[in-house]
Amino acid sequence: MKKIAFFPGDGIGPEISAAARAVLETVAELAAMPMQIEEGLVGGAALDAHDDPLPEASLQLAKTADAVLLGAVGGPQWDARPPAQRPEQGLLRLRKGLDLYANLRPAQIFPQLLAASPLRPELVQDVDILVVRELTGDIYFGQPRGIDVVDGKRRGFNTMVYDEGEIRRIAHIAFRAAQGRRRKVCSVDKANVLETTRLWREVVTEVAREYPDVALEHMYVDNAAMQLIRYPAQFDVLLTGNMFGDILSDEASQLTGSIGMLASASLGEGRGMYEPIHGSAPDIAGQDKANPLATILSVAMMLRHSLQQEEWADRIETAVNQVLDQGYRTADIASPGEAVIGTRSMGEAVVAAL
Amino acid sequence: MKKIAFFPGDGIGPEISAAARAVLETVAELAAMPMQIEEGLVGGAALDAHDDPLPEASLQLAKTADAVLLGAVGGPQWDARPPAQRPEQGLLRLRKGLDLYANLRPAQIFPQLLAASPLRPELVQDVDILVVRELTGDIYFGQPRGIDVVDGKRRGFNTMVYDEGEIRRIAHIAFRAAQGRRRKVCSVDKANVLETTRLWREVVTEVAREYPDVALEHMYVDNAAMQLIRYPAQFDVLLTGNMFGDILSDEASQLTGSIGMLASASLGEGRGMYEPIHGSAPDIAGQDKANPLATILSVAMMLRHSLQQEEWADRIETAVNQVLDQGYRTADIASPGEAVIGTRSMGEAVVAAL
Ligand SMILES: CC(C)[C@H](C(=O)O)[C@@H](O)C(=O)O
Ligand SMILES: CC(C)[C@H](C(=O)O)[C@@H](O)C(=O)O
Numbered sequence: 001m002k003k004i005a006f007f008p009g010d011g012i013g014p015e016i017s018a019a020a021r022a023v024l025e026t027v028a029e030l031a032a033m034p035m036q037i038e039e040g041l042v043g044g045a046a047l048d049a050h051d052d053p054l055p056e057a058s059l060q061l062a063k064t065a066d067a068v069l070l071g072a073v074g075g076p077q078w079d080a081r082p083p084a085q086r087p088e089q090g091l092l093r094l095r096k097g098l099d100l101y102a103n104l105r106p107a108q109i110f111p112q113l114l115a116a117s118p119l120r121p122e123l124v125q126d127v128d129i130l131v132v133r134e135l136t137g138d139i140y141f142g143q144p145r146g147i148d149v150v151d152g153k154r155r156g157f158n159t160m161v162y163d164e165g166e167i168r169r170i171a172h173i174a175f176r177a178a179q180g181r182r183r184k185v186c187s188v189d190k191a192n193v194l195e196t197t198r199l200w201r202e203v204v205t206e207v208a209r210e211y212p213d214v215a216l217e218h219m220y221v222d223n224a225a226m227q228l229i230r231y232p233a234q235f236d237v238l239l240t241g242n243m244f245g246d247i248l249s250d251e252a253s254q255l256t257g258s259i260g261m262l263a264s265a266s267l268g269e270g271r272g273m274y275e276p277i278h279g280s281a282p283d284i285a286g287q288d289k290a291n292p293l294a295t296i297l298s299v300a301m302m303l304r305h306s307l308q309q310e311e312w313a314d315r316i317e318t319a320v321n322q323v324l325d326q327g328y329r330t331a332d333i334a335s336p337g338e339a340v341i342g343t344r345s346m347g348e349a350v351v352a353a354l
Numbered sequence: 355m356k357k358i359a360f361f362p363g364d365g366i367g368p369e370i371s372a373a374a375r376a377v378l379e380t381v382a383e384l385a386a387m388p389m390q391i392e393e394g395l396v397g398g399a400a401l402d403a404h405d406d407p408l409p410e411a412s413l414q415l416a417k418t419a420d421a422v423l424l425g426a427v428g429g430p431q432w433d434a435r436p437p438a439q440r441p442e443q444g445l446l447r448l449r450k451g452l453d454l455y456a457n458l459r460p461a462q463i464f465p466q467l468l469a470a471s472p473l474r475p476e477l478v479q480d481v482d483i484l485v486v487r488e489l490t491g492d493i494y495f496g497q498p499r500g501i502d503v504v505d506g507k508r509r510g511f512n513t514m515v516y517d518e519g520e521i522r523r524i525a526h527i528a529f530r531a532a533q534g535r536r537r538k539v540c541s542v543d544k545a546n547v548l549e550t551t552r553l554w555r556e557v558v559t560e561v562a563r564e565y566p567d568v569a570l571e572h573m574y575v576d577n578a579a580m581q582l583i584r585y586p587a588q589f590d591v592l593l594t595g596n597m598f599g600d601i602l603s604d605e606a607s608q609l610t611g612s613i614g615m616l617a618s619a620s621l622g623e624g625r626g627m628y629e630p631i632h633g634s635a636p637d638i639a640g641q642d643k644a645n646p647l648a649t650i651l652s653v654a655m656m657l658r659h660s661l662q663q664e665e666w667a668d669r670i671e672t673a674v675n676q677v678l679d680q681g682y683r684t685a686d687i688a689s690p691g692e693a694v695i696g697t698r699s700m701g702e703a704v705v706a707a708l
Contacts, residue, residue: 074546088546118473118583139493139514140547147549155517156553160493163509190600192428192442193494195501199510225601226608229472229583246544247579247601254580 001034002307005065007058010044010087011280012290012343013071019292019347020069024299026351027312038065042094043073043087043280053090059097067306068098068273071295072280096136098273100266101166102173103133103245104301105277107252110261112324115335117257119229126233129252130181132174133245135266137166140242160196162241164203171207173267174239178214184236186217188224188244200241221248228252253277260291260332263298265305272306274298288342291330293320296350319353355388356661359419361412364398364441365634366644366697367425373646373701374423378653380705381666392419396448397427397441397634407444413451421660422452422627425649426634450490454620454627455520456527457487457599458655461606464615466678469689471611473583480587483606484535486528487599489620491520494596514550516595518557525561527621528593532568538590540571542578542598554595575602582606607631614645614686617652619659626660628652642696645684647674650704673707 006021008014021037028035040058047053053073062068073087083089094100107129109117117124142159149155171187178185187204189197201218208216219227221244227234228248232255240248253262259278266273276294284290297320304313327339328349334340341349360375362368375391382389394412401407407427416422427441437443448454461483463471471478496513503509525541532539541558543551555572562570573581575598581588582602586609594602607616613632620627630648638644651674658667681693682703688694695703 083546083549083552086546092547118477120472120474123472142511145549147553150517153517153519154553154557155515156548156550157496157513157515158548158550159511159513161509161511163504163507165507190597192437192440193446194510194512195437195499196510196512198437199501199508203508222600222604225579225605226613229605229608243544244601246576247598250576251579251583251605254583259580 001036003065004035004037005062005068006037006039007042007068007070008039008045009042009071009073009280010075011072011282011285013073013280015286015288015343016276016290016292016295017069017071019343020295020299022347023296023316023350023354024069026354027303027309027316030354031309031312033307033309042070042090044075044078046090047078047085047087053085053087054093059094062094062098062271065271067271067302069299069302070273070275072276072278074280075282092140094273095266096141098271099136099268100273101134101136102170102267103135104177104265104267105131105133105249105253105262107131107249107256107262109256110258110321110324113258113261113333116333117255119232119255124232124255127256129232129235130177130237131245131249131252132170132177132237132239133249134166134170134241137162138242160194160243162196162200164199167200167203168207171204171239174237175207175211175214178237179211182236183214184217185214186219186224186235186238188219188221188238188240188248190221191218192220197241204239224248225251228255249277258333260330261293261297263294263301265298265301267305272302274302288344289331290343291332292343292347296320296347315354316350319350322353323349355390357419358389358391359416359422360391360393361396361422361424362393362399363396363425363427363634364429365426365636365639367427367634369640369642369697370630370644370646370649371423371425373697374649374653376701377650377670377704377708378423380708381657381670384708385663385666387661387663396424396444398429398432400444401432401439401441407439407441408447413448416448416452416625419625421625421656423653423656424627424629426630426632428634429636446494448627449620450495452625452627453490453622455488455490456524456621457489458531458619458621459485459487459603459607459616459631461485461603461610461616463610464612464675464678467612467615467687470687471609473586473609478586478609481610483586483589484531484591485599485603485606486524486531486591486593487603488520488524488595491516492596514548514597516550516554518553521554521557522561525558525593528591529561529565529568532591533565536590537568538571539568540573540578540589540592542573542575542592542594542602544575545572546574551595558593578602579605582609603631612687614684615647615651617648617655619652619655621659626656628656642698643685644697645686646697646701650674650701669708670704673704676707677703
């Protein structure tokens, strides 16, 4: 019996995750896989109910599950709160609490949606990037941090920090992923200025020796931000830290024009967490407008990485391609003039295709 | 008598800055502006000659000048050295030594070069962004920093830090610049995670009250990296810190497809420094292939911001547009099939147009 922790979250989270849940339940039935889905609260929903973005019960639920499916968290109603009392903190504590140090974010082009990319089609048609982002270290979690007053002036400070163990384990994830792909790793740092990333470069170079079949390149983060636009097809696996990865993975996914289509997996030594890479889109929440495909494709990643159901992962991906081929479009991926369907209908179309 | 400190630097630096120097000398002559150009060493050139990327004589030269013109620094031959012994360190120490806390980087579209942008033309045709990047603080200069060993493991660490005074002065620069433009400032931070940038957001909001005619918006850095691609015309002045500014300004300039065309000014309370935003391009150094227009346009910024010659700044910009209209192209901005000219000829064409 597999146990799935299910966190719908805020904004469009409940709608998109309901569609994804239906897909997961369909697969469980078709595959005769005994499964139990348990719902919990995280983010703004948890703040409203328990004044805590990650109640202990939610963390325990996640820790005892085989995998976690998450919708999205956050919204303007919680924006004025101090960081520790914000929805995002629930997400960060969940990542840290489950030791999900490896965030995999594929940025790939769906040929049916080429026209939705802001880039010229000839530049994006071959784009297939896997961003491997470190997720439990760096300036996100470094101590000391805070705001104090020095000589009567407020001063804010944070600490970027990585030790070689943290760098080594995420580097292994990237090299192993590259072995199943085009065998290239581009490691992104700012080694010309930041000592932390000079160590990053050294350790990644050491790990690379164990993978002689994979080509390693190093790139400065400012150059990477340019190269992603100039010639994105040059990248296979893009390996980087938590902060740079936050920026570059969002940039990479926007390139494809299909951010509503992109899934993510956050992995550690144990269970994994799966979520769309887009946010909670409060402006369209509750209107049956959101695209559920990123969350549905996150279910495919869950089947592949946590539930040993590679074949059903493939089938979901095929079903998604099929509904695109059939011309089904939510508003975010429709070209001018194309007919638009809602969140629920899109989910049902995928279930039907399965 | 105006004194200009002239640092050609490394790679293509000497070629592009020679072309820009000729433009500056032409203007000085036509404008009957007494001027003296004194050359100094910085970056790799200074390392080779004096084992120091910024010899004391170079810093003194810059400090006693009315303005500084810089080509570009860096190259693979110095890459293996520790950060303190690298060309980039010369640049960072020059910025800090002259207290050049405000880096202005216009990312604008040259209509003649629309086809060179990686983005669809309808998305970029109206792009005119001024990135205002803080240049002497943040994780670039924060202490403590380094690599140590804890429990037998190497550990790298850096400190992100801003005090309210540093934030306030750069915010004023951004709001004042916006008043002369479309009256919008977008301030970029990661206030949902980093305390340093929570203070940033607070102080920028305070400063905004003094500019009721300018609209202020806040954006998270990951979202900004996306929005720059999705809909770049939404931005007028983009205000951010040193690290995020390094990444976003390079991304913004790549959007235009004309990175060989983009100038920058680094300003403080005293003299300013002017340089192209592109790098030293060691791969084409010494081949008369580089585009000198970014450095020539940096001379225009120098005339405007440091030498009170607004009219001559305009004339250089007009001359550059004129040579583009006439069809002159260096390799980086030529469309397939277009005739290509070299660095020297491009510089001469601008001088002729003046
Ligand atoms: C919501 C926020 C804390 C989070 C992050 O910065 O990691 C998000 O941007 C992401 O990338 O998942
Ligand atoms: C060369 C490097 C130190 C520098 C920086 O990071 O500031 C460069 O990328 C820039 O943006 O001027």
